[in-house]
Amino acid sequence: MDHTNLNVEKKLPLMPEHYPSPCSLEEYNELIEKLEALAYENKTLNTVHYLVAGVAHEIKNPLTIMKGFLQLIKPDLDKLQKNDIADLLLAEIHRTNNLIEEFLQAARPIEHIKERIDVVPFLKNVLLLFHSQATLNRCVITSNLNHFSEPLEVTIDSGQFKQVFLNMIKNSIESIRNSNRENGKISLSIAKRLHSVTIKISDNGAGMDTSTQQKVFQPFYTTKEKGTGLGLFLCKQIIQNHKGTIKVSSAPSFGTTFTIQLPLTH
Secondary structure, X not given: OOOOOOOOOOEEOOOOOOOOOOEEHHHHHHHHHHHHHHHHHHHHHHHHHHHHHHHHHHHHHHHHHXXXXXXXXXXXXXXXXXXXXXXXXXXXHHHHHHHHHHHHHHHOOOOOOOEEEEHHHHHHHHHHOOXXXXXXXXXXXXXXXXXXXXXXXXXXXXXXXXXXHHHHHHHHHHHHHHHOOOOEEEEEEXXXXXXXXXXXXXXXXXXXOHHHHHHOOOOOOOOOOOOOOOHHHHHHHHHHHOOOEEXXXXXXXXXXXXXXXXXXXX
């Protein structure tokens, strides 16, 4: 058979029901790379889920027993003027339990209880929770939420998204505290697009280098001495499960900006 007159097409008819026109070799290779990355991420997440669930449950049971015994002997320690030891141990057990809950949250399946809410009053309520904490850490929190009179409605699990913004603002406060700034600033701004709303959380804290920005959403990656590395990982999972996106932009000593985009409900 003579192959000299055969023409090799540069277009590959891939998935015609999703792609109205054939994709090029470059587009095909890009798609393959994305699929490989997604497969690797899914495999990693499954491994994380099994590992976290097993380890967390094994640790939580003895901690509960220790907490109970400490509470029983605390009156005796108070009489011996050793109440500071009991308080310290109970505080550490409480902190460890909180860390375990974060692990379990990463491991258990996420059940959405979605509702249609106006994102402006929702974020106002979140900021109110941080007023005293920001003052104690010499931070000022500002926003442009009062500039919006019309509703900006999104369909989300409000409990999960409350945790997202609580975690991110708490991170901003800690970053400012670690930078030893006297004039800490955190700003929350929103902007309406055609079919989406963009929420930005910015601070003038310690900032991140390029390497940290690339890893910041990975599970178990943390720059904190007592961090679990699950906070931002869970935030990203929640946002993606609501068809949203999150990005980070930062520079050492100049602060950090997280940008969240969510589809509007029409």
